[in-house]
Amino acid sequence: MKKTERVNQKKRTRAELLRTARQLIEAGGHPSVAEVADAAGISRATAYRYFSTPDEMVHEAVLDAVADGVRLPDSIAVSGTVEERLDEIVGQIFRMVAANESVFRTFLATSITSDTQLRRGGRRIPWLTEALEPLRPRLAKDVFDRLLYGLSMLTGIESLVVLRDICDVDPQEGERIVRWSAQAMLAKALAEETSTGRK
Numbered sequence: 590m591k592k593t594e595r596v597n598q599k600k601r602t603r604a605e606l607l608r609t610a611r612q613l614i615e616a617g618g619h620p621s622v623a624e625v626a627d628a629a630g631i632s633r634a635t636a637y638r639y640f641s642t643p644d645e646m647v648h649e650a651v652l653d654a655v656a657d658g659v660r661l662p663d664s665i666a667v668s669g670t671v672e673e674r675l676d677e678i679v680g681q682i683f684r685m686v687a688a689n690e691s692v693f694r695t696f697l698a699t700s701i702t703s704d705t706q707l708r709r710g711g712r713r714i715p716w717l718t719e720a721l722e723p724l725r726p727r728l729a730k731d732v733f734d735r736l737l738y739g740l741s742m743l744t745g746i747e748s749l750v751v752l753r754d755i756c757d758v759d760p761q762e763g764e765r766i767v768r769w770s771a772q773a774m775l776a777k778a779l780a781e782e783t784s785t786g787r788k
Contacts, residue, residue, distance in 0.1 A: 603639050605629050610650040614695050622646055651689075651696040652712070658685050659716050671723045672772060675740075678720040679771040680764060682713060682744040687760040693746035713744045728782055736778040743767050743774075 609629040613620040620628075621643050626636035640646040659681045665673055686693055717740050725733060742748065744767070752763035 602631060602635065604653075606631060606636055606639055606646070607650045607653045610646050611654050611692060614647060614650060614692050615689075617691060619643065619647070619695060647696055651692050654689060654692060659712075661719065671721065672775065674720040674723070675717075675771055675775055676768055678716050679740070679744055679768050682716065683749070683760075683764045683767050686744075686746055686749050687763070690746070690749060694750070697746050697750070713741050717741060717744065724778070728778060732778050732781050736774055739774050740771055743770055 606625055606629055610620060610625045613625060613628060618624075622636050622640050623633045625646060626633045629636075640649070659678065661669070661674060661677060665677050669677070714737065717737055721733070721737060721740075724736075728736070748767055749760075749763065752758050752766060753760075756763075758766065
């Protein structure tokens, strides 16, 4: 029982550090581990046992914030077409990124400038793979992978930065563009399937 209590306490401490880090990031900061510990009311020594660098903490805070936010609704997961599945996931990811734009911009900057070369989060790949799963038996592996990787360029902070900073479109129009682009990529992959005669 005591071991379980210790494990639960560690989970709560970690969750509180990540929650506090996210609040500070959303306010436009790039907090140190010590600053997060102070704001959370947790000792600095304890905080450093969980996160050795600010970059690591930022990375985890972003991933933690979105871990449970994106999923196919049961109705679409069970009976939706691949077009519907993809449209739902792409739209959800875009809205999630737009709603957390400052956090993701901080994470993007951190991943570019970090000396530790943090690997960017790869959550979009599993999300997109699930959406495209009905196509796997129908598409050649190289076509499926090309579609998956192409779609991954549409579903992250990178696409939002291009649409907002370069194209000067608002988030609503940005979402329409991303969803349209995803369907165009899907149509191209299906057309390749038809032209090669793959069943």
